[in-house]
Amino acid sequence: MKNLLILTLVMLLTACGTVRKVESGANLVGERMSIKVDGNWNHLDFPGIKPAQIWTMEGVTIDELLVYSGIRDGQIMHPDSPAGEKRKDFVFRKTMQTEEIVSMLEGVLSRDGSSFKLRKLEPFPFGGRKGFRFEYERVRKIDNVQMRGVGFGAIDKDELFALVYQAPRLTFFPRHQSRIETIAKAVSIK
Amino acid sequence: MKRRQLLAAGCACCAGVIAGRAWGQTAPDYLAPQRFQRPDLSTDEGGLWAMMDREEKALRRSPLVLRDARLTTYVQDLACRLSAGHCPDIRIFLVRTPQFNASMAPNGMLQIWTGLLLRMENEAQLAAVIGHEIGHYLQRHSVERLRDIKSRAAAGQVLALFGLAGAIGQLAVLAGSFAYSRDHEHEADRIGAYLMHRAGYPVAESAAVWSNLLDEARAREGEEPSQSSPLFATHPVPPERRDNLAQLAKLLPGGADGKDRYVEHTAHLLDEWLQDEIKRGQYAESLVLLSRRIDAGSAPDLMRYYRGEVHRLRGQAGDHDLAWNDYQAAAAGAAPPPPAFRGIGLVARQRGQKDEARHAFARYLDLAPDAPDAALIQSYITELSS
Numbered sequence: 001m002k003n004l005l006i007l008t009l010v011m012l013l014t015a016c017g018t019v020r021k022v023e024s025g026a027n028l029v030g031e032r033m034s035i036k037v038d039g040n041w042n043h044l045d046f047p048g049i050k051p052a053q054i055w056t057m058e059g060v061t062i063d064e065l066l067v068y069s070g071i072r073d074g075q076i077m078h079p080d081s082p083a084g085e086k087r088k089d090f091v092f093r094k095t096m097q098t099e100e101i102v103s104m105l106e107g108v109l110s111r112d113g114s115s116f117k118l119r120k121l122e123p124f125p126f127g128g129r130k131g132f133r134f135e136y137e138r139v140r141k142i143d144n145v146q147m148r149g150v151g152f153g154a155i156d157k158d159e160l161f162a163l164v165y166q167a168p169r170l171t172f173f174p175r176h177q178s179r180i181e182t183i184a185k186a187v188s189i190k
Numbered sequence: 191m192k193r194r195q196l197l198a199a200g201c202a203c204c205a206g207v208i209a210g211r212a213w214g215q216t217a218p219d220y221l222a223p224q225r226f227q228r229p230d231l232s233t234d235e236g237g238l239w240a241m242m243d244r245e246e247k248a249l250r251r252s253p254l255v256l257r258d259a260r261l262t263t264y265v266q267d268l269a270c271r272l273s274a275g276h277c278p279d280i281r282i283f284l285v286r287t288p289q290f291n292a293s294m295a296p297n298g299m300l301q302i303w304t305g306l307l308l309r310m311e312n313e314a315q316l317a318a319v320i321g322h323e324i325g326h327y328l329q330r331h332s333v334e335r336l337r338d339i340k341s342r343a344a345a346g347q348v349l350a351l352f353g354l355a356g357a358i359g360q361l362a363v364l365a366g367s368f369a370y371s372r373d374h375e376h377e378a379d380r381i382g383a384y385l386m387h388r389a390g391y392p393v394a395e396s397a398a399v400w401s402n403l404l405d406e407a408r409a410r411e412g413e414e415p416s417q418s419s420p421l422f423a424t425h426p427v428p429p430e431r432r433d434n435l436a437q438l439a440k441l442l443p444g445g446a447d448g449k450d451r452y453v454e455h456t457a458h459l460l461d462e463w464l465q466d467e468i469k470r471g472q473y474a475e476s477l478v479l480l481s482r483r484i485d486a487g488s489a490p491d492l493m494r495y496y497r498g499e500v501h502r503l504r505g506q507a508g509d510h511d512l513a514w515n516d517y518q519a520a521a522a523g524a525a526p527p528p529p530a531f532r533g534i535g536l537v538a539r540q541r542g543q544k545d546e547a548r549h550a551f552a553r554y555l556d557l558a559p560d561a562p563d564a565a566l567i568q569s570y571i572t573e574l575s576s
Contacts, residue, residue, distance in 0.1 A: 089471035093505055097536060098566060103503055107471040113287045115254060116469060122565035132566065141287070144252040 018045050022055055029053060030069030032190040033127065033161050037183055041065075051075060057176060063167035065180070068153070071160035077108050094158035098132045101153060105164060106136075109149070113141040127161055127189035129154035138166060148173040152184040161189055220384045222274030222328050226296075235296065235333050242295035249283055249299070256284040256304065256459075264455045265320075268313065269300060272321045272385045274328065288466035290403065294323040296332045307456060308463040309402065309479065311395075311486065313448025317386045318396030325381030331374040379431065383438045392445035397435035402482065404432065409474040453488070460489055461527070464496045473504040491523030495530040502533060510537050528557035532567065539570060548574040 022041035026034050037055075044054045055065040071077075073094035089111065090104045102121055110116040117137045124133035131154030138147040148169040153162030165180045167173040229235040249255060256262070262282055270277035279298040288305040295301075300323060310316045326332065370378070383393045467476055480497040484490055498516030501509040517533035520526055535550035551571050555564060 095505070095540075097540065099536060099563065100503060100505070103469070104471075107469050110466070110469045111471070113289065115286055115466070118562045120565070121563040123569045139253045141254065144248070144254060146253055 019043070020045075029067050032156075032159070033067075033069040034188045034190070035067065035163075035183060036186040039179065049078070050080075051077065058167070058172055063165070063172050063176060065183075066162075066164040068160060068162040068164075071162075073158050077104065078111075092160050094155065096155070096160075101155075101160065101162070102132065102134050102151070105151060105153075105162070109136075109138060109164070109166075115139045115141075124152055124184075126152045126154040126184065127156065127187045129156050129161075129189060133184070136166075137169065146170075150177065150180060152187070154189070156189050161187070163187070220274075220381050222276070225276055225279055226330075234336055235330075238333060238336055239297045242297040242299055245295065246281070246283075246297065246299045249285070249301070252285070254286045256286055258284070258459065261455050261459070264451075265302065265316070268317060269320050269324070271389045272317060272324055272382075274324070274385060276324070276328070280324070280327075286462075286466065288463070288470050292319050292323050294327045296327065296330060298327070300324075300327075304459075304463050304466065308460070308467060309399075310452065310456075311398070311402075311449065311483075311488070313452040314386065314391035314395035314445065315399050315447075316452065317389060317391045317448075318382060318393075318399055321382030321385040321389075322378045322396075323382075324385060325378035326370060326374065328381060329374070329377060331370050331378065334374070335370060375431075376434070379435060380438070383435060383442060387442035387445065390445050392439065392447055393442045394436065394439035395447055397432045397439060400432040400435065402479075404429065405482070406475040406478045409478045410472070457489065460492060464492065468496060468499055468503065471503075473500050476500045491520045491525050491530075492527055494523070495520040495527045495533065498530070498533050502537065510540065513537055528554055528561070531557065532561075532563075535567070535570070539574065544574045 020043050022037055022043050024038045026036045028034050039057060041055050041057055044056065044060055051068060051071055053067040053069075054060060055067060056063055071092045073092065075092050077090040077092060090107050092101075092104065096104070098121070102118070106116050106118065115138060119135040119137060121132065121134045124131050126132070131152060134151045136149045136151070138149060139145070140147055146169050147166045149164060149166035151162060151164040153160060155161075163180075163184055165176070167176060229239060231237065231240060262284055265284065266280070266282045269280050269282060273280055276298075280294075281299055283299065283301045284307065285301050285303050287303040288308070289303055290306045290309055291301075291303040292306055293301050300320070302319070306319065307316070310319070379396070383396055386396065387393050467479070470476070477497065477500055480493050480500065483493045484497065494516045498513040498520065501513035501516065513533060514537045517530045517537065520530035521534060531550045531554040535547045535554060538544075538547035538550060548571055551567050551574075554561070555567055555571075558564070561567070
C-alpha cells in the first residue's frame with residue numbers, strides 16, 4: 001500500500017486524480033456490485049489504482065476501503081507501479097480457493113514491505129454468495145503505523161468481488177468497524 | 191573532524207586503493223581508520239549524521255524491528271568481530287522485511303532485513319554481508335556519495351525548493367536513495383573479504399552469497415537479473431562480483447563457516463520469515479531458494495511445506511501435483527508443520543478426494559485448533575461430510 005499511498009498523493013498533487021463524494025444509499029460499482037453506504041465517504045480515482053477503487057472517510061493516509069468488483073480470470077491485481085512499471089506478481093484465477101484469494105490479497109497488502117498477520121478467516125455470506133471474511137493486522141512500512149483490517153469477498157460467475165478496509169488500530173479502525181460490517185452485509189451482486 | 195582522524199581516514203583510503211591495485215596478485219591488507227568522532231552539525235557530514243540519527247530514533251520504535259534479544263546479540267557480536275576496532279559505534283537493527291537488503295549509515299546504524307537473514311546458509315555468509323557494509327562505513331562512502339549528489343545540477347533544485355535548512359536533510363534522503371558507485375561496491379567487497387578472513391571465515395562464502403542470489407534472479411521468467419532486481423541493476427554485475435570474490439578466496443584461504451551456530455540462532459524464526467517470503471509473490475525466486483535449502487538438508491519438513499505452498503499458490507499446470515508431493519513429504523517428516531495437513535486437504539478437496547481432504551483437515555485442526563482459519567477449515571469438514 002505504500003506505493004498506492006505515494007501514487008495517490010502524487011496524483012492528487014498533480015491534479016491527475018479525482019475525488020468525489022460517494023452518495024448515501026446504493027452505489028453501483030462496476031457492472032454488478034451494489035454497495036449501500038451512509039456517512040461521508042469519498043471516492044478517489046487515479047491511474048494505477050485499478051482494478052480497485054479506493055474509498056475513504058478520514059482521508060486516504062488514514063483509512064481506506066478497497067473495492068474490487070468483477071475481477072476477471074487472469075486479471076492482474078494493481079499492475080501499475082508509481083514508476084510506471086508493469087507488475088504481474090498477483091493474478092486472480094477463477095479456480096482459486098478462499099485461502100488462495102486471501103493469500104493474494106495478503107501479497108497485495110504487503111508488497112511494499114509492510115508486515116501482515118492474518119487473525120481470522122471464516123465463511124461469510126457476501127452479496128448473497130458463499131463467501132469469506134478475514135481480519136488482519138498490518139504494520140505499514142512507510143510510517144510504521146499499526147493498522148487493523150477486515151476483508152470480505154466471494155467469487156460469482158468466475159469473477160471476484162471483495163471489500164478490504166483498513167485503518168490505524170487504536171482509534172480509527174474501532175470507530176468504523178461496525179459501519180464496515182454493515183456495508184459488507186448489505187452488498188448485493190447482480 | 192580532528193586532524194588525527196583525517197589522517198587516519200586518508201591512510202585508510204590509501205590502503206584501500208593500494209589493496210585494490212594489488213588485487214588478484216597478492217593477499218590484500220587493509221588498515222582501518224580510527225573510530226570516527228561525531229562531525230560538526232554545520233558540515234554536510236554532520237547533517238547526514240543528524241538525519242540518520244532521526245532515522246535511527248524512528249527505527250528504534252518501529253514494530254518492524256525484530257525484538258529477539260538472543261539473535262540481535264549474536265549478530266552484534268559477529269559485527270564486533272568484523273569491526274576493526276569500531277565495535278562501540280555499531281548498532282544492529284534486524285528489520286522484518288522479506289527483501290534481501292542490508293545497509294549501514296554513517297552514524298553506525300546497521301540495518302539487516304530478514305529476507306537477507308533467510309537467505310544466509312551459515313555465519314560466514316552473514317559475516318560477508320556485514321563485512322561489506324562495514325567496508326562502506328569505514329571508507330565513509332555515504333559521505334562521498336552525498337558530496338557527489340551535491341555537485342549535481344539536480345541538487346540545486348532541491349536547495350531552491352527547501353532552502354538551506356532543509357537542504358542537508360533532503361540530500362541525505364537522496365544519498366540514501368541512490369546506490370553506491372561500482373568502485374565503492376568493489377572496495378567494500380575487498381574490505382569485507384579481508385575483515386571476514388581476519389575473523390576466521392572462509393571468503394569463498396561471500397562468492398556463494400552472490401551466486402545464490404544470481405540463481406534466484408535468473409529464475410524470474412524472461413528477465414535478465416539486471417532488469418528483474420533493483421539490487422542487480424545498481425550493483426556491479428553479479429557474475430563479475432562473484433568471480434572477483436572467488437578469486438579473493440584463493441588469496442585468503444582457510445576459515446570455518448559457522449553453520450551450526452547460525453542455524454542454532456535462527457531456526458526458531460524460519461517459519462515467520464518463510465511466511466513473509468511467499469507473500470512476496472515471487473514464486474520462481476522462492477522455489478529456487480526453497481529447493482536449495484531442501485537439497486542442503488536444512489529444516490527439510492518446513493522447507494518442503496513452504497515449497498508446497500508456493501506451488502499451490504502459483505497454480506500453474508502441474509503445480510498442484512508438485513504441491514501434493516511436498517505436503518506429503520513434509521507431513522511424513524520428523525517434525526511435520528501442522529499446515530502441511532491443511533495443504534493436503536486443500537489439494538485433495540480441489541481434486542474431489544473427499545475422504546482424504548476431510549481426514550487431512552481434521553488432522554490439521556487437531557494439531558492447530560487455534561489456527562486463524564480454523565472456522566473456515568471446520569466449514570470444509572462439514573461440507574465434505576454432508
